[in-house]
Amino acid sequence: MGKEQKKEMEKIICPVCKVNFCYKDDYPDGSAGYLCYNCGMTSHSKLIPDTEYLEKAIISTPEFINDNMFLDEKRNIYWFLSTIRTVTGIVFPEPDDSFDGWNWAVAKIVSISEEEQKDYPIPGKDGEFYTNRLAIDDATHFRKNKFYDACQELGGILKTHQE
């Protein structure tokens, strides 16, 4: 096997919120990903204005997130609000008029008790029921620039990013 080293992620100043809590991840193909743990904005080096790559990203992204995309003029790429999915749940931006446009919602995957399972049939599978669900109804919320706290609430991620 090759002796490729696991490089440290580079910490940069986020172009969106200007806080030094953003990580750049260099991929083997020469591209790079970005994620800011302060404001939760994310980008990729291929999200260049007027490209097919950007168009495809926009098409597959909810309108609310597209409405809040940010042009990083220094790198000439667009940044988007991120959605993080893990085995324990999801962190996603939720429109919120009272909190600067949006907040971060954290919904955890919870198990469904046997008595409740009848209320959660699996579509197209007769007599089969979900045993866990994403508890969107019981989501916790974090302010716009508390993305890191939202991720911590979800748990199990960011181990390599802690300060």
Ligand SMILES: [Zn+2]
């Ligand atoms: Zn930021």
